[in-house]
Amino acid sequence: MSQVVVPDIGDFKEVAVIEILVKPGDTVAKEQSLITLESDKATMEIPSPSAGVVKEVKVKAGDKVSQGSPILELDAKAEPKKAEPTKQDPKKQEPKKQEAAPSAAASGPRTQTVAVPDIGDFKEVEVIEVLVKPGEKIAKEQSLVTLESDKATMEIPSPAAGVVKELKLKPGDKVSQGSAILVLEGTEQRAEPRAEPKAEAPKAAPSAPKAAPGPAPRSPVPEAREEGGAKPHASPSVRKFARELGVDLAQVQGSGPKGRILHTDVQAFVKGALARGPSAGPAKAGGTALPFNLPAWPDVDFAKFGPVETKPLSRIQKLSGPYLHRNWISIPHVTQCDDADITDLEAFRKAQTAETEKKGFKLTMLAFMIKACVTALKQYPQFNASLDKSGENIIIKKYYHVGVAVDTPGGLVVPVVKDADRKGVFDLAHELSEISKKARDGKLGPGDMQGGTFSISSLGGIGGSYFTPIINAPEVAILGVSRSVMKPVWDGKAFQPRLMLPLALSYDHRVIDGATAARFTSYLVSVLSDIRKLIL
Numbered sequence: 001m002s003q004v005v006v007p008d009i010g011d012f013k014e015v016a017v018i019e020i021l022v023k024p025g026d027t028v029a030k031e032q033s034l035i036t037l038e039s040d041k042a043t044m045e046i047p048s049p050s051a052g053v054v055k056e057v058k059v060k061a062g063d064k065v066s067q068g069s070p071i072l073e074l075d076a077k078a079e080p081k082k083a084e085p086t087k088q089d090p091k092k093q094e095p096k097k098q099e100a101a102p103s104a105a106a107s108g109p110r111t112q113t114v115a116v117p118d119i120g121d122f123k124e125v126e127v128i129e130v131l132v133k134p135g136e137k138i139a140k141e142q143s144l145v146t147l148e149s150d151k152a153t154m155e156i157p158s159p160a161a162g163v164v165k166e167l168k169l170k171p172g173d174k175v176s177q178g179s180a181i182l183v184l185e186g187t188e189q190r191a192e193p194r195a196e197p198k199a200e201a202p203k204a205a206p207s208a209p210k211a212a213p214g215p216a217p218r219s220p221v222p223e224a225r226e227e228g229g230a231k232p233h234a235s236p237s238v239r240k241f242a243r244e245l246g247v248d249l250a251q252v253q254g255s256g257p258k259g260r261i262l263h264t265d266v267q268a269f270v271k272g273a274l275a276r277g278p279s280a281g282p283a284k285a286g287g288t289a290l291p292f293n294l295p296a297w298p299d300v301d302f303a304k305f306g307p308v309e310t311k312p313l314s315r316i317q318k319l320s321g322p323y324l325h326r327n328w329i330s331i332p333h334v335t336q337c338d339d340a341d342i343t344d345l346e347a348f349r350k351a352q353t354a355e356t357e358k359k360g361f362k363l364t365m366l367a368f369m370i371k372a373c374v375t376a377l378k379q380y381p382q383f384n385a386s387l388d389k390s391g392e393n394i395i396i397k398k399y400y401h402v403g404v405a406v407d408t409p410g411g412l413v414v415p416v417v418k419d420a421d422r423k424g425v426f427d428l429a430h431e432l433s434e435i436s437k438k439a440r441d442g443k444l445g446p447g448d449m450q451g452g453t454f455s456i457s458s459l460g461g462i463g464g465s466y467f468t469p470i471i472n473a474p475e476v477a478i479l480g481v482s483r484s485v486m487k488p489v490w491d492g493k494a495f496q497p498r499l500m501l502p503l504a505l506s507y508d509h510r511v512i513d514g515a516t517a518a519r520f521t522s523y524l525v526s527v528l529s530d531i532r533k534l535i536l
């Protein structure tokens with residue numbers, strides 16, 4: 001167990017914690033951001049010095065911290081390697097020192113060179129993003145550049161409002177305290193309630209009362225994007241998160257100090273956009289709203305190009321379409337493919353079919369698939385789970401109800417085989433033949449389609465190799481099974497004809513990572529390839 005503390009952050013003292021990015025139980029990677037700190041000089045994310053599992057978080061939003069303040073207890077999985085300040089090998093890249101000290105930087109009556117403020121022992125730090133451009137009108141405290149060392153990511157805000165006259169650096173440059181960032185031409189500070197001198201240098205962090213941890217003080221300074229449509233106020237990780245989701249931060253209302261946009265604001269924005277549902281949104285795809293201002297759906301008069309016939313979607317298609325669409329756009333899907341050698345399993349199945357046919361049902365591969373999946377779900381419980389409403393907790397289910405996609409004349413339905421773990425392969429085969437008949441006769445009740453914990457979609461009876469099934473929310477994974485095919489498989493000495501079953505597992509990447517999914521499919525393959533494991 002190791003305690004992670006605030007590293008040397010220079011003369012930033014009593015800096016407000018504005019966001020906690022991890023929680024107990026989280027597995028964090030080395031360098032993963034743990035908390036965001038914000039002073040009036042910079043925004044910093046403090047990364048983890050090593051990989052591990054968070055045992056206890058020692059700070060909360062609103063706390064004030066300094067170098068050495070405990071952040072959290074980490075059960076380090078890997079050898080913790082201390083994040084040393086970058087001892088830059090003398091790679092000539094001298095910081096571009098500013099000609100004048102930042103406090104006396106005025107180079108004309110209303111012009112000043114804005115320089116990197118005191119950023120402690122961060123030296124030769126790389127500029128990873130320049131957030132403004134020449135000619136841009138910027139607000140006081142608006143972020144100008146993002147710097148990143150191996151210890152922290154920082155945004156340097158503007159000490160004053162004005163218009164950017166000239167940029168003095170570019171991404172990739174290395175900077176230290178005093179390096180020139182840009183030349184700023186002062187403007188009227190009409191909206192500044194605090195009558196500060198026009199062109200002031202970055203100030204020291206306010207020394208907040210020590211014994212008063214509470215919400216970070218809200219500044220009356222207007223937030224960046226209120227002035228001249230400037231860049232929204234958000235930390236680098238929030239920008240990255242928004243970029244990944246395709247969210248335009250300019251549309252997001254920030255709830256953090258000084259209007260800063262937090263992770264939770266981006267999440268709330270996405271939830272809101274989804275909740276507005278089919279009737280909202282500027283662009284529509286066949287009646288369904290498209291999120292995030294995508295271009296309008298093409299409205300084409302197809303009859304201009306040839307004869308056409310218009311038919312309504314089936315009732316089931318109309319009902320299920322919006323749900324499929326929601327699941328597709330709101331769950332980050334990844335599909336992991338694999339092949340299972342089912343030569344022995346198929347021989348066993350065929351040997352048993354006479355038995356079940358006498359009883360009036362078919363022993364199909366699907367019954368074995370359900371059994372094998374339950375075995376794998378028990379081994380990897382996070383696949384038998386759901387995210388809760390907040391999106392911050394995983395609910396692991398201790399029951400195994402497997403949904404099976406059934407193709408019916410009216411469309412796709414997914415009846416659920418309840419308590420599949422307590423049923424033998426014959427029982428499962430019997431139940432499958434009954435529910436698929438019921439589904440095709442349109443006789444399934446709502447109760448027959450509820451409570452699923454994992455789904456299987458089998459197109460094996462039809463053909464094709466791999467496909468990417470859509471996760472049936474709130475489940476977190478679905479297995480797509482395709483048609484088995486005889487393939488030459490190398491056994492180390494020769495190619496052997498083996499019956500191979502193509503599998504494609506789509507999973508929710510928010511809950512399951514790629515390595516775990518590959519382990520799950522490998523395990524499933526091993527179970528299907530060795531029927532002894534299946535019977536156990």
Ligand code: CAO
Binds near residue numbers: 365501
């Ligand atoms: N590989 C090779 N053959 C397979 C197979 C596989 N993976 N799976 C089934 N088969 C064979 C069966 O053995 C059977 O052969 P015989 O007719 O010679 O006995 C034949 O294909 C038809 O099987 P089936 O479809 O009747 O039975 P099943 O248990 O495999 O599937 C059900 C049942 C209800 C899942 C299936 O009928 C169905 O509706 N599948 C479609 C599901 C679907 O549409 N999914 C898409 C979702 S994404 O839009």
